[in-house]
Amino acid sequence: MMTGLFQPGPVLAAMLRHKTGPLLVALQVALSLAILCNAMLMISERLSMAARPSGIANEQDVFYVHVSNQKVDGHEAQLAMQKQEEQTMLAVPGVEGVARTNSVPMSQSGWYNSLSQSGEPESATVTAAAFMSPGSLISVWKLKLTEGRDFLPEDVMEADSKAMTSLPGVGVVTRALAKRLYPNDSSYVGKYFYNGRGSGADRIRIVGVVDHIQSPNANAGPDDSLGFILPIRATQDTYSGYTVRARAGQADRVMRDVTAALRKASVSPLKIDMRSVSEIRADRYRNDYGMSWMLIAVCGLLFLVTATGIIGMCSLWVSQRTRQIGIRRALGARRVDILAYFLTENLMITTGGIVLGVLLAMGLNQLLIREFEMAALPAHYLLLTPLVFWLLGLVSAAAPSWRAACVAPATATRTV
Incomplete structure (x- = not known):
């Protein structure tokens, strides 16, 4: 009977009996984290380069005139x-x-x-x-x-x-x-x-x-x-x-x-061509801004795909375990116990993916350093990004887990 709020042993045993689903979600988290870490660094580098001072004070007040006679x-x-x-x-x-x-x-x-x-x-x-x-x-x-x-x-x-x-x-x-x-x-x-x-x-x-x-x-x-x-x-x-x-x-x-x-x-x-320094800056860094927005869109899609994968996995497991949930509720498990079970399960899968993802992120970064002279990943990227994925995992699993906790014992026990 599940009565404790945090019981990793039974959760791990259940996952080991059905390895494919958790493994796929963990790999998805790992790949997303590795790509996201390096994409964020690339975005930061490009935006930082585009924001570098030119030496000209108050660029918006300066312009260039080319006169041809x-x-x-x-x-x-x-x-x-x-x-x-x-x-x-x-x-x-x-x-x-x-x-x-x-x-x-x-x-x-x-x-x-x-x-x-x-x-x-x-x-x-x-x-x-x-x-x-x-x-x-x-x-x-x-x-x-x-x-x-x-x-x-x-x-x-x-x-x-x-x-x-x-x-x-x-x-x-x-x-x-x-x-x-x-x-x-x-x-x-x-x-x-x-x-x-x-x-x-x-x-x-x-x-x-x-x-x-x-x-x-x-x-x-x-x-x-x-x-x-x-x-x-x-x-x-x-x-x-x-x-x-x-x-x-x-x-x-x-x-x-x-x-x-x-x-x-x-x-x-006269033929007169005129451009402000602000326009000159925008033209010079147009590709950098474009690449940054493209990478931001990729990061957004990675978040969406990862969240969708977690929600889909958790929803499927809730549907498959409706009868088991009902039996446990009938034996005295509280809603909070059911909720904690599924959240713990998700946390363990996400953590496994994060650990693998951090290793992949460092490996990918070394490849980018060698091939494209990219900067090394700062330590805070490898600390903050896992926190973001832990939060993403908990938020994504929250709704399916709460739906499982709200299943009535009588309804669940009649479900085959």
């Missing part, structure tokens, strides 16, 4: 055109700053240069994103200057990009790049780095250090913060545009007004 040719004419366009945009109400630049973080289009500390032919190099601007990206993007200064007007080089043979003698670097070039130092202003190696390398003096600029490709890993800024106004460069900062909350209106002002000030038709 095919009728303007010649170095001097293009210099004049660039300066006129900058003044035109600065005159638009709500514009706080404008700077010409060859690239923007996360834009998936930019320049990368090989840099070295000494410039010697055999010296080690590091690849870093090159941002070129005659204006103040530090001011327009509101970069955090941790050491040194911004560029001065006399630092700016004006050159034809097709005939340029050297780079400016000064530059601003990110802290990550400074540490990579000078790993044993803590102060970097006044030090030098070289663009390239050998006799043709350009020697550049560090005048400022900014905390962080995300690269145009926005790749994962610490190399994403390796970048530097050079004070160059280049002509014959069809890829450069302008980065503009609007007053807080006015970006949409300012983008429209800037377009109208540029067209009005130009004597020839």
Whole structure:
């Protein structure tokens, strides 16, 4: 007679007589847990990468403008055109700053240069994103200057990009790049780095250090913060545009007004492409967001399938044991005893599946680490996920177990 609330012995004996059902449910729990653990880690990694700071403060207030005027040719004419366009945009109400630049973080289009500390032919190099601007990206993007200064007007080089043979003698670097070039130092202003190696390398003096600029490709890993800024106004460069900062909350209106002002000030038709930094971020991480939502949907389906399996198993066993339940109730078993029996049975099956699932999750994680350089599963994932499946098992088994506990003894004993 079943009178205790927790009697694992009789429950285990009953399960051993009918192994197939419990084994299938346990395997289902194990596979779901293993997949869920690693899927959650992948979701976390992708969302964390998509949320990384670009270095640009208040991204929603900054946008990029690419202006193409095919009728303007010649170095001097293009210099004049660039300066006129900058003044035109600065005159638009709500514009706080404008700077010409060859690239923007996360834009998936930019320049990368090989840099070295000494410039010697055999010296080690590091690849870093090159941002070129005659204006103040530090001011327009509101970069955090941790050491040194911004560029001065006399630092700016004006050159034809097709005939340029050297780079400016000064530059601003990110802290990550400074540490990579000078790993044993803590102060970097006044030090030098070289663009390239050998006799043709350009020697550049560090005048400022900014905390962080995300690269145009926005790749994962610490190399994403390796970048530097050079004070160059280049002509014959069809890829450069302008980065503009609007007053807080006015970006949409300012983008429209800037377009109208540029067209009005130009004597020839213009082709204008414009994107906010928020749009640039969304485009860069579109696949990551899509993959995250797909994995979330997979996790939801796994939960649903696992819960359905537990409910189906428990409901089947209740139907098969209706007569036994009635006999036990007639012999004095309380409703709570019947409820505890089925919940204990479910808890034991779920626990077996969880133990196997944790082992499978760690094995799958090692495979993903080896093949796809995925991070190792944090310990709290292997602690919290089993709790979720225990709760899922109890909730899923609750309704069938309560239905079993509510079977009347007289009705049950008449059931064949």
